[in-house]
Amino acid sequence: EADIYQTPRYLVIGTGKKITLECSQTMGHDKMYWYQQDPGMELHLIHYSYGVNSTEKGDLSSESTVSRIRTEHFPLTLESARPSHTSQYLCASSEGQAGAFFGQGTRLTVV
């Protein structure tokens, strides 16, 4: 069973607020990822990291930012939330090529 955790599971927040979505894994994986998932199911990579102090933008442009100060922790921050940021955010980690393990996701609604 994968040990990767996301908090909160659900978040409803007003426009303009700053939010941080948490993601932690206890598997010691170097690689971590953030995906944004449309209501129509498609997944888009928005950030990834190959290790501590390494962060890269993904394939879908995002106004969010990430940091990787510790191996196990990969938080995502939105400085000023907008309704267009409403989505499901999925965090994942991997080691080698045996596949990525996903957290349960955070469903964000900006009102």
Next chain:
Amino acid sequence: GEDVEQSLFLSVREGDSSVINCTYTDSSSTYLYWYKQEPGAGLQLLTYIFSNMDMKQDQRLTVLLNKKDKHLSLRIADTQTGDSAIYFCAEIYGNNRLAFGKGIQVVVIP
């Protein structure tokens, strides 16, 4: 990212076999994956196949890989109601990044 294609919806009767198909683009992909997503949950890695294999079987799951046509399929034998979910195929590109298909909604009819 790479372009991975899947059809969007499949309904199947409980007890029947279901086959989900996927077409990928990167012929150099070394591993290909199948993930399952139940409502309100993250993605669960079901199985994966190395590119030098044609077939892999894991209990009720059979993965078939046609490298010439870049075609990947997942067969679920004796489909159960608990198999109702969204299924994604994925391939590795770049440096261990995963490209996902759009997902297929599988509905199992009792």
